[in-house]
Amino acid sequence: MQDLREQLTFVTVGYNSATVLSSHIEFYCRSATEAVPRWLVVDNASTDGTAKLLQNYPEVELLQNDKNLGFGAACNRGIAAADTRYVLVLNPDTELSEAGVRDLLAELQQREAAIAGPALQPEANSDVEEVNWLIGAVLLMDTTLMNDVGYFDERFFLYEEDKDICKCAKDAGLKVIHCRNVSIPHVGGGSTERSKAVNEFIHFHRGRSYVLYAQKHGLGQAAIDRFVAANRRRCLVALATFGVRRYRRAKAKLEGVKSVAPS
Structure with a gap:
């Protein structure tokens, strides 16, 4: 049986995720038959006591960012700190087990x-099959x-x-499977509370990231125009039906679009 510590590093990225981090860590530890692999928690400047909480888990190393860098940048910091061939990037609201990791x-x-x-x-x-993309809640990479x-x-x-x-x-000719x-369940609920401001922030970045992706990968202006048109329609329908939350979500996406593709 392979010693996971020699091959693998866990990188969990969190932001105000203290309510789920304990169960995230303990779920794996309860399943472990050997010492836990090196485990890095990259925290995006949480204000919910995450750093204090992690003092209870000596098997985990905290990499504390001084501001919220976003998910990808925090992942990159953890990957750069890893010293193994394989890196497992995780959301803090996933139920990780040793058997799942091995498989x-x-x-x-x-x-x-x-x-x-x-x-x-x-x-x-x-089935195990090649795919075009995977949800980023759990990604295992060969560095x-x-x-x-x-x-x-x-x-x-x-x-x-x-x-x-x-x-x-x-695009580089590599396999994504x-x-x-x-099974490594993503149970959800691993981020900060969904206040009005947080919801608008999230949907702003949905719009912004859609346009960045479309621009980077040549989807064309027509794809961006369709995205904008769909969210303008949502705004109008929401106003007509007094759907305040739906209106704010669509409006935030349009603001995100404007931040990288001003009209």
Whole structure:
């Protein structure tokens, strides 16, 4: 049996995730039959006591950012600090197990893939197949393959960074695989409370990241125009039906578009 500590580093990225970090760490530790691999928690300047909480977990190293760098940039910091061939990037609201990690690593190695992702929720089948992109909640990477490609494009503060890194790997001729036969559940709820301001911030970056991705990968102005038109329609429908929240979400996306593609 492979010693995971010699091969693998965990990188969990969090922002105001104290409410889920304990269960995230303890879920894995309860399943472990050997010492926990090196585990880096990259924290994006949380204000919820994350640093204090992690003092209870000596198996975890805290990399504390002095401001919120966004998901991709925080991932990059953790990947750069890793000293193993394989790096597992995680959201803090995932249920990680030693068996799941071993199975995912075995699939990545057997198929000589650059990036592998598990089933994040129950799947109807257990196929392993090449895909164009994976959801970034759990991504296992082979750094010997990915170092030449690069990692997360830090222009994407939130959203599209997972799709982008997978496309860059595919464009370089590397394999990206979805391992539906491996379960690492993404239970959700791992970020800050969804206040009005937070919701608008999130949807601003949905719009901004969509345009950045479209521009980077040549989707064309027509794709951006369709995105804008769809969200303008949502604004009008929301106003007509007194859907204040829907209006704010669509308006925030349009503001995000304007930040990188001003009309």
